[in-house]
Amino acid sequence: MKFYRTFLPFKVISFDLDDTLYDNREVIRTANREFLSRLQQTSQISDLNEETWQAWKDRVAQQEPVLCEDVTAWRKLAMQRMLEHHGKSAVEIQYISQGVMQHFLEFRHEISVPSKTIAILNLLKQRYRLAAITNGNVTPRRIGLNQFDVVYCGGLQGRAKPHRDLFHRTAEYFGVRPHEILHIGDNLVTDVRGAIQAGCQAGWINLSDKSIREFSDATLLPTMEISDLLQLLDLI
Structure with missing residues (x-):
């Protein structure tokens, strides 16, 4: 455990979810x-692939940047715009988008x-109040995490x-007061810069073997650095 700033007493620990509490990459x-496979099957759009789908997402992100802070709404809107472009009716768009999103979210929650x-x-909860602050679309209780008193998602309860x-x-x-919250996360921009x-x-x-000085996005130092969640138990 390394400290870069004055460490103050705190009452609440908030956590990022993806890649902080579990490995999200393969999921x-x-x-x-x-x-993409379900969308291809149900829409019958022949030229749909990862590249064209990403282009639609990028286009919508440029047009609706604030809305796209809700990653589920972003995905839905990009899909609807694409289906409209390919001449699908309103009924078809609703049917396809609902089914595809449900399929996606099922696999999105296949998290161990x-x-x-x-x-x-569980041990931290005996001492502190716990919260989850995420820019993602995972529902903690759906993956067995019921320790949080409150869960806030970017784009839903406020800006991401x-x-x-x-x-x-x-x-x-x-x-x-804000300084009575200790926010734990893996991202030096969204988690560290945002919290500070x-x-x-x-x-x-820090889940790498690199020093914080090797990260170009380390524009603001965290209060502390850990390499394993287990080190948080030293705070009890």
Whole structure:
């Protein structure tokens, strides 16, 4: 455990979800493959592939940047715009998009949370109030994580990280000042910069063998750095 800033007493620990509490990489790759496969089957669009789908997502992100902070709404809108472009009727668009999104979210939640992570959260919950602040679309209870008093998702309850909305909303929910929140996450921009700029404390989980000085996006130092969630138990 390394400290880069003055470490202050805190009452709440908030967590990022994807790639902080579990490895999300293969899950999202599989979910995306399943999404595209189901969309190809149901839409019968012959030239649909990863490249054309990404182009539609990029186009919608440029047109509706704030809406796209909700990653589920972003995916839905990109799919609907693409289907409209290919001449699908409103009824067809609704039928296809609902079925494909349901299929995607099923695979999106095929997450095996490590038993160690669950045990750590259970121990921390005995001492601190816990929250989840995510830019993703995973429902914690659906993957066996029921330790959080509140869950805030970017684009739904406020602007996505690194915007301060969800951090301040968490402080309001618990009736604490921002610096009484310790936010834990793997991303130096959305988690570390977002938390620090919101007045919270930030714990960066560094899952690499690199020093923080080797990351170009480390524009703001975290309060602390850990290499394993287990180190958080030293705070109890």
